[in-house]
Amino acid sequence: MLNIPPPEILLQLSINGALGGAMYGVAAVGLSLIFGTMRLIFLAQGAMIILAAYFVRALFYGLGIDPFLSLLIVVPVGLGVGWLIYQGLFRRAAAEEDRNISLLIAVGLMFLVQNLMTVVWGGNTAAVVTTYTASGIELLGVRTSFTRSMGFLIALAGTGLVVLFLRGTLVGKAVRAASEDMEAATLMGISPHRVNAIAFAIGISLAGAAGVAVATTFPFNPFAGFIFSLKALVALALGGIGNVAGALAGGIILGLIEAYVQYFISGGWTNAIAYGVFLAVLMFKPEGLFSRPYKKA
Amino acid sequence: MANRLLEVSDLDVAYGDVGALWGVSIHVDPGTIVAIVGANGAGKTTLMKAISGLVRPKRGEIRLGGASLVGRAPEEIARMGIAHVPEGRGLFRQMTVLENLELGAFQPKARPRLQQSLEKAYALFPRLRERAHQKAGSLSGGEQQMLAIARATMSDPALLILDEPSLGLSPLVVQQMFALIQTLHGQGVTILLVEQNIHQALKVADHGFVLKTGELAMQGSGAELLADPEIQKAYMGVLE
Numbered sequence A: 001m002l003n004i005p006p007p008e009i010l011l012q013l014s015i016n017g018a019l020g021g022a023m024y025g026v027a028a029v030g031l032s033l034i035f036g037t038m039r040l041i042f043l044a045q046g047a048m049i050i051l052a053a054y055f056v057r058a059l060f061y062g063l064g065i066d067p068f069l070s071l072l073i074v075v076p077v078g079l080g081v082g083w084l085i086y087q088g089l090f091r092r093a094a095a096e097e098d099r100n101i102s103l104l105i106a107v108g109l110m111f112l113v114q115n116l117m118t119v120v121w122g123g124n125t126a127a128v129v130t131t132y133t134a135s136g137i138e139l140l141g142v143r144t145s146f147t148r149s150m151g152f153l154i155a156l157a158g159t160g161l162v163v164l165f166l167r168g169t170l171v172g173k174a175v176r177a178a179s180e181d182m183e184a185a186t187l188m189g190i191s192p193h194r195v196n197a198i199a200f201a202i203g204i205s206l207a208g209a210a211g212v213a214v215a216t217t218f219p220f221n222p223f224a225g226f227i228f229s230l231k232a233l234v235a236l237a238l239g240g241i242g243n244v245a246g247a248l249a250g251g252i253i254l255g256l257i258e259a260y261v262q263y264f265i266s267g268g269w270t271n272a273i274a275y276g277v278f279l280a281v282l283m284f285k286p287e288g289l290f291s292r293p294y295k296k297a
Numbered sequence B: 001m002a003n004r005l006l007e008v009s010d011l012d013v014a015y016g017d018v019g020a021l022w023g024v025s026i027h028v029d030p031g032t033i034v035a036i037v038g039a040n041g042a043g044k045t046t047l048m049k050a051i052s053g054l055v056r057p058k059r060g061e062i063r064l065g066g067a068s069l070v071g072r073a074p075e076e077i078a079r080m081g082i083a084h085v086p087e088g089r090g091l092f093r094q095m096t097v098l099e100n101l102e103l104g105a106f107q108p109k110a111r112p113r114l115q116q117s118l119e120k121a122y123a124l125f126p127r128l129r130e131r132a133h134q135k136a137g138s139l140s141g142g143e144q145q146m147l148a149i150a151r152a153t154m155s156d157p158a159l160l161i162l163d164e165p166s167l168g169l170s171p172l173v174v175q176q177m178f179a180l181i182q183t184l185h186g187q188g189v190t191i192l193l194v195e196q197n198i199h200q201a202l203k204v205a206d207h208g209f210v211l212k213t214g215e216l217a218m219q220g221s222g223a224e225l226l227a228d229p230e231i232q233k234a235y236m237g238v239l240e
Ligand SMILES: Nc1ncnc2c1ncn2[C@@H]1O[C@H](COP(=O)(O)OP(=O)(O)OP(=O)(O)O)[C@@H](O)[C@H]1O
Pocket: B015, B018, B019, B020, B038, B039, B040, B041, B042, B043, B044, B045, B046, B047, B087, B196
């Protein structure tokens, strides 16, 4: 029998889990967008997040720019980099419609970015330490980390902006249309390359935002991104592939699961259980936790 | 000849090594309804897909108002003025009726007229106004087909392609569908209509082409083809 811990502990676990899980969530939102139009699992997303974290660190220690202020640089740069990654690396493979090639390119990009980071910044653990790194704030009567709370806000704002774009603008609607049925979208005059590039631009700029959150919260190293990609994949499955807000929620749920597993079972089990949940969801509820099963047309 | 809107000449299309169309030539004059009829697997859908760029012909020429379409991407052909309602309708089922209509006016030259086009579509299909904020996938089959056609008219296309609009609809809704096609025709829309409902299609068509296992078997005015004994024997015995 489990001992039921006091409610304060449960609340503490829930808040910490949710705050941490939002990081997976924002990574998953990027994966969801890119998967939507390209049917590609962009495994390099985690590496891009860590790259952004190093960039934030360089801006902080090199130019003295506050990590949260650097969002104003990282997010637009991410948009541009995402656009270039699509045009430079994926455009031709997307035109061939061979998704295996795109997946291999994503894996290649991941290894390239990891190793370039090692060359430039070394393989050791890096961190961004500011005056407020150790500060705490009070949240629902629970003391929690200031930077984690900021990371949560960043994830929420980033996802909110993406949802507004997808629902409120004609180009955003075109991205959703292309995600649902690319062939029908082209008949509307929508260019696949254009929506793919937009998905990449937004996806990588979200990686930039997540990089800020990671850099201010955790120590990181060049290879820390891969596990992030995997966790984002789990969040994506939980939230329902193609459901952007669901991806964020999926990340938060994953964070909660990890926090509870760590407390009630042991830290060693968190990853195993996270991937177990991933498989279980794909097997029994492949449309995600938040949608009803699709009716056959 | 000079003012043909669409001219397809000597078209060959294959899926991999398997041929689907051989030496097919058709044409559509502005303001007319042209019907393409033929049995299952005759190549009607393939011909429409070749016109709108979804499949690439092996040989032959396709011209819209004189400009060649061969080798162009479907989105480019859409912007040149062809609106293709595919077999199966191609609706964005997870998106609302209104969003589907808006996407019909996605191309730059249609966007400024979005509001007018929307009013025009709603006037023609009042049901769609009532259901504007429902998901397209929640509509009945007939309503979905109406939405697919309404969406295609949002870009004010030079040529409207309808691939089996009556497929899967009840007889009453099929009647409404054909009435609608005639209304659109009355508004000056040029229509290329694929149908297995041969009798109905030839009745509304100015001109018809009969495809048979990938080749052009016959052509003539709608009335001529309707009266043709061979057509009556081959295609209409079972239907009417
Ligand atoms: N994607 C495809 N790959 C391979 N062969 C195909 C493909 N689509 C169609 N075909 C073949 O091409 C031929 C013509 O098919 P098409 O769909 O154009 O006929 P259709 O006249 O539209 O038939 P239906 O009335 O059933 O819609 C058929 O033999 C079909 O099996």
